[in-house]
Amino acid sequence: MRTVRDDDTVYVVLKESADSTLVRDPATGEERHLPTDSLEPAGGTAPLDALATAIPEDARAVVRACHADWHLGVLVALADDGPLPARSLVARFETCESDLVGALTEFRAAELVEETDVHGERGYRLTDAGESGIGALRD
Template sequence: MRTVRDTDGARYLLVKRSSDATLVRDPETGAEQYLPNDELTEAEGVSALTVAASGVPESVRRVVTAAHTEDALGLLVELVDRGPLPVRDLLSAYDLCESDLHGLLAEFRAAGLIRERDAAGERGYEATETTREAVAALRG
């Protein structure tokens, strides 16, 4: 599959091309339509899979790519629902060893999904607005 742009710069996924028109899919809606060939140009250097993913809200894409397991996703959900939480509580409440927990927390911080925060007088973490939006979208 290839990526094309229309004269306004909108990106589409090329589905099928005929002599005078091209069937394209809008990555944001999934809707397909025919557009005249002379209104489309190849979008070189743009991955069709990246364009397909662009139809998913950015916050959800960030959570999905950072949370590789259900435990990781669950930790983010808990921080949205219950946070901010002290690290001590995270260690005692969930079946994660210390190194696994700290590894996840480091990945989430690097992805901008959580931030360090004082929680009950201890070092803790809370979900960012990006994470809150993503979890709301996933639940919806």
């Protein structure tokens, strides 16, 4: 499998002949035949990376940041009940504080979560990207 592009879009090649190439638009899943001479190699775009663009970027960021189901659960809890104070996160989820801090640090690095003040305490809330990512996964 390889990727090609025309003026506007990167495609994944499904089948190719001298005159016509069957391609799939990864973002829409639409397949169509295009003239082979209208396409050029999409250098630097790996086929699997191109296929991943079918998933919204914010949802991909959530998937990349979550290494276990409980990580995703933290983000869902923040989406549903957030922002939440840091101390209540540890008590609420009955998880090791250092594990939770590690997960929150990764979420902050991925720009899914940010620190905030919750009733005078340090807490966390989802960023717009975090909310969008969780929303896309729920849809």
